[in-house]
Amino acid sequence: LDNPNDVKELIPEFFYFPEFLENKNGFDLGRLQLTKDRVNDVILPRWANSPEDFIRKHREALESEYVSAHLHEWINLIFGYKQRGPAAVEALNVFYYCSYEGAVDLDAIADEKERKALEGIINNFGQTPCQLLKEPHPVRLTAEEALLKHNKLDTATVNLFQNLSDLKSYSITVTTDDVSVVKAIVPKTQLRSFMSQGSPEQLVTISQNLVLGTHGWLPYNKNISNFTFNKDQTVTNPKTLRTLCGPFAPGLEITSKLFVVSHDGKVLFSGGHWDNSIRVTSLTKGKVIGQHIRHMDIVTCLSTDYCGIHLISGSRDATCMIWQIGQQNGSSGDLVAKPVQILYGHTDEISSVGINTELDIAVSGAKDRTVIVHTIRRGQYMRTLRPPSDSSLVTTIPCLALSWDGHIVIHSSIEGKGTLKNKNALHLYSVNGKYLGSESLNEQITDMCVSGENIVLGSRQGFLSIKNLYSLSLSIAPLAMRVPINCVSVTKESSHILVGLEDGKLIFVCVGKPTEAKSGQISRKRWGTGRRASQISSAETEYNTQDV
Template identity: 35%
Template sequence: VLVSPIGALHPKRAVFSAERYDTWEEDGTPPHHYGSLYSTANTTLLWMLRIEPFTTFFLNANENQFDHPDRAFSGIARAWRNCQRDTADVKELIPEFYYLPEMFVNSSGFELGQREDGTPVSDIELPAWAKKPEDFVRINRMALESEFVSCQLHQWIDLIFGYKQRGPEAVRALNVFHFLSYEGSVTLDTITDSAQRQLMETQIQACGQTPSQLLIEPHPPRSSAMHLCFLPQSPLMFKDQMQQDVIMVLKFPSNSPVTHVAANTLPHLSVPAAVTVTCSRLFAVNRWHNTVGLRGAPGYSLEQAHHLPIEMDPLIANNSGVSKRQITDLVDQSIQINTHCFVVTADNRYILVCGFWDKSFRVYSTETGKLTQIVFGHWDVVTCLARSESYIGGDCYIVSGSRDATLLLWYWSGRHHIIGDNPNNSDYPAPRAVLTGHDHEVVCVSVCAELGLVISGAKEGPCLVHTITGDLLRALEGPELCLRPRLISVSSEGHCVICYERGRFCNFSINGKLLAQMEVNDSTRAILLSSDGQNLVTGGDNGVVEVWQACDFKQLYIYPGCDAGIRAPWTCLTTRGG
């Protein structure tokens, strides 16, 4: 499908476009297959008509009137039929089709008119396989990211950015557009006649602008990704071949339960490891071996079957260096140590701990166990910490929540290994932002640098969504009885799962819409959303790890139970397995 532009997908339209080019006789204008581009400002406004500010932009561009109802974007099937039949309709989808379900809903109640058959134009009519806009976007995106599309994506790159964009190859591919849409086709500065220049600018705006040509040779096809079926974000991870029992158990000498796990295992790290912390604040840096393959993965051999992917911290296993692994500073007696009290940096070299009586949180070296920084800023005890995904160099955001009902956003310098930008002022770092709005003690928080958002929950009341600059965007109002959030997990794709008291779960869109809810019997202590927001991992006092489909909380898999409760899950990603 991706080998041809949208205007040549249907055989009859392909013949029409080829004949148009071959018989072109208009003076002064080079021959072309299509008079307008696949992406223009007008087509974007047509797709995005139902949400602001695009509604206003559309009205400003069309004399304050909506388009004729029979021409308006009113249904997916109708739009597809039009681009198969109408020789002037060559518009392609825009990125919002794959992440913005709000564009399909006329939430503002605009009067868009009625079609000739009397049908009012309002919300977009979806295909039968999509019950709601969120389903359409989710399934549409799964199709876009499927192996079928990925293996052909190089052909689309050739058309849009590559060697089929211009010249003889573009002619053969039926991929020639109006000459004004191409970069460098005209130099406006050389046009001295103002009327002629304005006319030319209007034509260019109507035709659209072809991207810069980046390649003059065919783009190589992408290698198959089927061997990555075991990665955490893939729905294939729960196929039969991946439903393995527990492959190894780490039993620590301490009788204190493990309450926090952070697995940073990418091979470029100097110490790929799974860092664990117990309730007694004894941490372990358990080395991860990236050379160990998984069954069915590339490079897997029988010799590797007897190797284990993780090695217990020798200082803990040999009981020879426990002093380097024990955090001894006194915490506030009222603090219940849990997974929210700890954050491990992306390089596994430092661990941040909160809950101290002096209203600070502290930074410790995982190599020596020594205290490296004390950070003050709150007016009461710090109750929770969270770390964003890291930038190149290890920089990231740290968020601290407190009994003073506020959150502070800090910047972690991967270069200097401190909170703050200035190594000469590490004793008094300043927060990047102060986040307010809660009325009670903050108990859980999650931060996503890619979205630029912080989602937090207090002891009572709705969860709040802030920007990383400190602006309060909205409150995530759960249904009745969902008043006391305890756990939050957010993905960079805009999904937010909140676990409330008594096993109640809600899945919100980042725009605040409640997408799904469920109630479980287990006392849930840990949740983790996959990076793509599709799967949710939960664990609790019954010792069972369960995997759910996040969009509707359908249970996908139950791992064999263990003897103790689950307090902290983590998925890790390496070049060979997860």
Template identity: 50%
Template sequence: MDNPNDVKELIPEFFYFPEFLKNMNKFDLGHLQITKEKVDDVILPPWATTPEEFIAIHRRALESEYVSQNLHHWIDLIFGYKQKGPKAVEALNVFYYCSYEGAVDLDKITNPVEREAVEGMINNFGQVPSQLLREPHPRRLTQEETALKLVRAELKRPDLTQFLDKVVQYYCELSTPKDPIVFLSAPRSPPRSFLQLSPDVLVSISKSCILGANSWMSYDKERGFLLEIDATTTNLKNRKRIFGPFHPSQNPHSQLFAVSTDGKLLYAGGIWDNSLRVYNLHKGKAVASVTRHLDIITCLALDNCGSYLVTGSRDCTCIVWSIQSQQYGSAQASTNIPMHALTGQAHLQAVTQLNTQNVFSPKPLTTLYGHDDAISSVAIYTELDMVVSGSLDGTVNVYTIQNGQFVRTLKPIGCTETCVQISFVTVSYHAQCLAVHTTTP
């Protein structure tokens, strides 16, 4: 490690894959020559007690502020303007000529002995990646600079944990102790333009399946964003109720519901006929029902983009659904004329017909297998092509969305009990999985 001619870099597994440090297959790796000690798992340094802790510390170091502030220097050496030329010489970043892309054309070497020798040198010295940048790479913003930029540009909702001193609490009564709330949709940004057709709503569902579409009031400088409670929830005649009925063994809970990104549709599971139901939030009526599971749906989750939905069932499987919007489908089917060509009363009738009919077309994309007991919780992240499912068998499985390929199985760390059940799973944009588990006697 002290030889300047011997260049080494950590492989990606050092930052996410603790299993490569374990001899999980119990291979016979022999014994040490001097101590005769059997070679098995990798011996960790004193500052790490488990492979998981070793990887976690490496991950924290990789994501630290020091690395962030100096990462652009490494990019300049490997992929940037210091890879070749005078700048590479100044940075002492020069390698054997066969290592560089395009330095040797193997197809033009006709002598097999010479070709084999050149290939041997390339394999021995390695290959330099393609040069992607000709100018210095910019420095990564610090955490404070990133938070300030997000607030000013309003590109995305900032992390509230950084502004807890400015968060204003506001209490509103959405239900009664006799009929508590079991589901609340995640609030989105309030409408900022009169061109926005559908106002943002906070959907609430009580234990008795009373549906409420609560709207945000205008911003108040003193009290912040206030909530206007849906008046129909207290009116016995006009209240909207989700009719299923639900399976007798399945009590309504938060993981049985999801709201579309436009705030118009509600997806629900736990129905007696094992179906996935879709409800119109404005009318509170079912507009679609699709059955693919062999048992009732126990949980579901919608991605951030509203493009994919995943459902988990007691049949130990998960199904990924592709959410397709049939825009102008009903109007075009009845007139065979493009929507933009309709004018006057015909256009008004087409729009009315479109808004009153179902705009949801669920299409099963893939079925995921791998659990030995009922699915208890699911999560999906389209940008990472990632589906996570938790089961009552105590395992968490990771799959891909497009191919439905099984990636790996996770088990709670430090749990030796055999009666471990996963009750909740979620995944972050860093591909970090969080699982909540319980133990049964």
């Protein structure tokens, strides 16, 4: 590394692919000349306890403040004004002349031997990139400077995962007669025109009695408070109720896994129907615009990818199906689903599914205790994961989730035990199926999602937990919601966690910031409950998660 003539760069695998550090195929790579030790896995530095830890810390270093502060210097050397001329000489950034763009015109050399000799020299020394800049590149803003600039915006939001010590919860009732909320989500890529910038987006809720709600939602407005929520009044008016067409299969539990909202917020895909269909419902009209019957039994779970290209469904018939989401012919522009793959391998009912189009993987968990990974484009079987368990009792996979970089988080549950101790566990696998660790749970998980490097869990015992993706350890103490949690989701800005409760309340968890009081703001106490709530608008009340 100290030799100026020895130019090295780290390949991209150093920042995302831990498997390249291991000799998984057991190839004979020879022995060291001095010690005669066999060459096998790469010997890691002492600060890394595993290949995964090595890659993760490398990636953190790449995104560190130090690298950000010196990034412009690297750009100046490789693509900028220090690539050539006196500035390059002063920076000791001079290479063999043949490596520079335009230094040699190979087509103009008539002598075949001379041309081949120059080609060999260029191949040996490499080629310098094109010079893009003649002036010094500006310095990148520090994280503090970028945050100050971001906070000046009227719609600036705060990432709650970076401020876990300052979380607050707010409560809104979105159903009537204390009917449970089974789904609450803000669609990711709602189309906005220039005229609609700054206006509320859409927040979709589904209640246990299958009533649809499309509420107005703004994650943050400096002139109001931590968020703006405009309740959909049709959910409380019997004359304007929009309900999902049924009936659903007898005895089927209505959970969040049966529903997927398209990323543009226009349609709802639903499973669990008596005729084994997946139905497409317009959220604006509340009417069915599509019905697809491909499974031989009831559809038990649905999931979509991060970019909204594919949908995956699981069924009681032990198969999964991948659907391509696209617009139907005609002027309506409504989304429909087209089946593209059927996935086999399980021997029992599918209980949870996940999909990642960018990484070409579809994952399914079933009551046969297995998790199977397939490819999306070809539907090819890749591997079977069997989460470890010390019990001989029946184990199921109620929930699973995928991270953006392909980590597979699996919740396993043992049936038939009387107590919660050691009944539930969380397991982590890499994108290539390597087992990375497990953590026992003292609660029954009802829903979970992965956001960045965080796992958000909701439990039947009423606790909202946030865990680190890599260590599976708690990032903060669980938040007590007091009643069972039916669903959890994270908004696209990572500014809020939406929590649907069994008593019909929708909880917004966000970073508590100083709020500009509205007219009529009051504080009150709910007599008889021992809970204190501050009303910050006509609809939202602060929800104290510390009282148990």
